[in-house]
Amino acid sequence: MQGVLTDTDVAGEACLVWLRDDLRLADNPALTAAVASGKPVIAVFIFDQANTAIRPLGAAARWWLHGSLERLQQALRDRGASLVLFKGPSATILADIIKAAGVSAVFWNRRYGAAERAQDAAIKEKLKADGIEARSFNSHLLYEPWEVKTKTDTAFKVFTPFWRAAREKSVPAAPLPAPQAIRGRALPDTLSMRPVTLAELALRPEKPNWAAEMETLWQPGEDGAAGNLDLFLGEAINGYGENRNRPDFRSTSRLSPHLRFGEISPRQIWASTTLAFESGASAGKERDFDKFLAEVGWREFSYHLLYQFPALASANFQGRFDAFPWRHNPEHLKAWQQGRTGYPIVDAGMRELWRTGWMHNRVRMIVASFLIKHLMIDWRVGEDWFWNTLVDADPASNAASWQWVAGSGADAAPYYRIFAPVLQGEKFDPKGEYVRHYVPELAGLPNDVIHKPWEAAHPVLTRAGIRLGTNYPHPVVSHIEARDKALAAFKSLSPETTA
Numbered sequence: 001m002q003g004v005l006t007d008t009d010v011a012g013e014a015c016l017v018w019l020r021d022d023l024r025l026a027d028n029p030a031l032t033a034a035v036a037s038g039k040p041v042i043a044v045f046i047f048d049q050a051n052t053a054i055r056p057l058g059a060a061a062r063w064w065l066h067g068s069l070e071r072l073q074q075a076l077r078d079r080g081a082s083l084v085l086f087k088g089p090s091a092t093i094l095a096d097i098i099k100a101a102g103v104s105a106v107f108w109n110r111r112y113g114a115a116e117r118a119q120d121a122a123i124k125e126k127l128k129a130d131g132i133e134a135r136s137f138n139s140h141l142l143y144e145p146w147e148v149k150t151k152t153d154t155a156f157k158v159f160t161p162f163w164r165a166a167r168e169k170s171v172p173a174a175p176l177p178a179p180q181a182i183r184g185r186a187l188p189d190t191l192s193m194r195p196v197t198l199a200e201l202a203l204r205p206e207k208p209n210w211a212a213e214m215e216t217l218w219q220p221g222e223d224g225a226a227g228n229l230d231l232f233l234g235e236a237i238n239g240y241g242e243n244r245n246r247p248d249f250r251s252t253s254r255l256s257p258h259l260r261f262g263e264i265s266p267r268q269i270w271a272s273t274t275l276a277f278e279s280g281a282s283a284g285k286e287r288d289f290d291k292f293l294a295e296v297g298w299r300e301f302s303y304h305l306l307y308q309f310p311a312l313a314s315a316n317f318q319g320r321f322d323a324f325p326w327r328h329n330p331e332h333l334k335a336w337q338q339g340r341t342g343y344p345i346v347d348a349g350m351r352e353l354w355r356t357g358w359m360h361n362r363v364r365m366i367v368a369s370f371l372i373k374h375l376m377i378d379w380r381v382g383e384d385w386f387w388n389t390l391v392d393a394d395p396a397s398n399a400a401s402w403q404w405v406a407g408s409g410a411d412a413a414p415y416y417r418i419f420a421p422v423l424q425g426e427k428f429d430p431k432g433e434y435v436r437h438y439v440p441e442l443a444g445l446p447n448d449v450i451h452k453p454w455e456a457a458h459p460v461l462t463r464a465g466i467r468l469g470t471n472y473p474h475p476v477v478s479h480i481e482a483r484d485k486a487l488a489a490f491k492s493l494s495p496e497t498t499a
Contacts, residue, residue, distance in 0.1 A: 013104040014185040015039040016097060018046070018090075019083070022109040022139050022262035023068045024222045025075055027175035029137035030107040031182075040185035042101060043076055043083045045069060047201050050089040053115035055313070055395065058388035060357040061260070063211045064220050066203035068261045071221030073198070081184035084195050091123050093193045098132060100190045105133035109140060109262070112303050113395055114310030142172045142266050142300055145307035155308045158411040162304065163297040175267045214357045218257070218391065225258035229269060233276045240288040244295075247349075247360035248433040253292070256392035257358070259299065266296055302400035305410050312409075313383055313399035320493045321408035326378040335476050336371050337385060339439070342475035344451050345425035346370045348438035355438070357391035362428055368405040369419035374482040376489065379406040407490065415490035418483050425451035441465075441472050 015034040022028055023045075034041045049056055057065065073083045086093045097103060106127055111120065120136065127134040138144055148166050149155065156162035187195065205211055219227065232253040236243070243251035258264045270293070277289045306312050316322055335341050339350035349363035359367070364386075371382045383402040387393045403409025407417075429435055432450035436443040442450055444464030449456040454468060454475060461468065468474050 012102060013039050014042050014101055015105040015107065016042045016044060016094070016101075016103045018044055018094065018106060018108040019072075020045070020108065020111060020262075021260070023072045024225075024263050024265070025072075025079070025178035026222065027139065027265040027268050028109070028178075028262075029139050029176060030109045030135075032176050032179065033135065033137065034105070034107050035179045035182055037105060039105065040183045041081055042097065042103065042185045042187065043081055043182075044094075044097065045083055045085050046090045046093050047085070047087045047196075048090045048093075049087075051115065051119060054113070054119070055387075058390070058393050059205070060211075060214075060389050060391045061387075061393045062203040063205070063214060063357070064218070064257055064261060064391040066198065066201070067218075067220030068263060069198055069201075071223065075222065076182065076184075079179060079182045081182035084187060085198060085201065086193060087196050087201060088193060090119065091126070094123065095126075096191055096193045097187065098127075098130075100188050100192075101185065103132065105135070107135050107137070110136050110138055112140070112145065112307050139265055140262065141303055142166065142270060142296070143169060145304045148304065155304060156301070159298060159301050160411075162301050163294060166297065166300065172267050172270050175265060175271050210354075211357070213355045214391070217356055218358075220257070220261070220263070222263045225255060225264035228254050228258065229264065229272055233272060237273075237276065237288050237292060238285055241285075241291045244291065245362045245428050247352075247363050248429050248431065252361065254358070256394070256397075260392045260394045266300065269296055298400075299394070299397050301411075302394075302396035305400050306396040309410075312403070313387075313395065314380060316406075316408040317403055317410050318408050318412070321406070323493060324408075325376070325489050325492075327376045329375065329377065332375045332476055333371075333377055333381065335473070336367070336375060336377075340473050341370065342454070342473040343370065343421040343425075344432075344435040344439055344442055344453065345421050345429060348429075348435045351438040353386075353389050357389065359390070360434075362424075363434075364401070365405055366419050366421060366424050368402060369417075370421060372406050373418045373486040374421075374477050374479065376482075376486060379403065379408065415493075416487060418486060420479060420483075422452045422479070439472075 015037045017031050017034045022030070025031065069083065069085065076083050094106065098106070108120070111117065124134040124136065143166055148162060148169065156165065218224070236251050236253070240251065243249050255264060255269065259266070273289060273293060309317055336350060339347035339354070341347055345363065346367050349359050349367045352363070353359045368382055371377050372379050379402045383399055386398055390398070400409060404412050407413055407415045425435065430447070432445070432447050435450055442453060442464070445453060445456060445466070446460065449460065453461065453466060453472060466472055
């Protein structure tokens with residue numbers, strides 16, 4: 001049976017660690033507490049799709065989860081324990097393990113979606129009623145959502161004062177070390193619910209294998225997270241304040257999928273970044289470090305928003321946007337999804353997303369603005385596409401960021417901020433290297449027209465092998481006309497009311 005250990009001591013009390021979005025050993029408070037209890041440890045991951053109130057993972061995130069679980073299984077095995085996998089309803093499976101294995105304590109790290117909190121609360125209440133110790137911990141955030149409030153004890157709705165208030169609090173707790181040895185407990189054969197293998201979870205595609213390029217670019221797991229952080233703090237942090245907007249550079253940390261699955265904690269990032277700054281590696285680059293930590297802060301703010309407004313991914317934070325005249329245009333949506341809008345920077349971003357499961361943050365804003373304010377397609381349609389195609393599809397950051405671009409969210413971009421795709425491309429991909437990589441049919445165009453091929457002279461297009469409307473599309477909409485229509489629609493909304 002999967003999960004059976006060399007440890008033959010199967011009698012007496014055990015402590016169960018229920019892992020979810022915290023797939024790491026270091027700075028894992030629930031795991032640390034379980035080891036400190038002195039009881040043998042049973043580590044469990046449950047792939048639970050039975051609770052329909054909890055949003056199921058998208059395809060790209062499922063691909064990542066496979067790799068993350070695979071590496072955590074090995075890491076626990078190296079320390080004397082195992083990660084046992086189950087598929088089914090969490091409450092039923094936990095009850096089965098507790099009864100069969102003599103579990104006297106169950107520990108986990110907290111989640112912040114409404115359905116997840118409700119599930120955890122119900123399970124904790126049942127466990128305590130049955131005389132089982134049940135404890136939860138914060139491993140996902142620097143500060144709990146109820147810890148950062150305004151002076152009137154209300155939740156922040158604007159990022160800057162939120163982050164200022166958070167920075168004024170005590171320094172985040174130091175990250176916990178990974179346990180070097182874990183006394184595991186083998187599961188008995190009397191379980192009613194059978195453990196499953198990683199392959200049986202069927203998290204990765206087979207035919208066709210659309211994740212082939214992703215496999216060459218990413219290393220899911222705790223070691224991959226640590227490697228990306230070290231690489232970033234050793235190189236890309238210098239100039240981050242400006243270079244983070246350049247998709248043609250490797251200028252960002254690429255930690256978002258690792259954070260999404262808890263392969264690294266924000267406390268670890270905070271501690272490592274602070275240490276790098278204090279060690280003198282900053283060389284006068286305080287702004288670079290501040291900007292990077294502010295990105296961690298935006299993730300933090302997004303979770304605080306999710307906690308106070310659970311429908312963040314499905315309802316406008318500002319109610320006046322309920323009246324917005326969204327358009328239903330399947331052809332425009334398909335062109336956007338496939339990277340065939342005729343705007344090179346938009347198309348490059350959407351193709352990067354499809355091929356790699358990720359997209360540069362500046363380009364995320366550009367493509368989101370295009371869908372919402374050029375095509376006037378509901379932001380929720382875009383959020384859902386990102387949810388299915390991003391390896392870092394995060395329940396808080398994804399929704400909060402889409403609402404920010406739409407203007408419907410907290411601290412949202414003003415309605416009149418409409419990204420001009422040509423200007424954005426020229427400013428942030430000045431040599432067209434990003435576009436040439438992901439839209440290779442445009443590779444032969446000179447820099448001055450690569451972001452606006454419709455303005456290229458016919459001989460220039462011919463030399464580049466481009467036939468507009470045949471091997472690269474004309475723009476699906478005119479920027480000026482689309483901008484005017486969007487502005488008129490935004491101005492028609494009633495005065496602001498927020499959730």
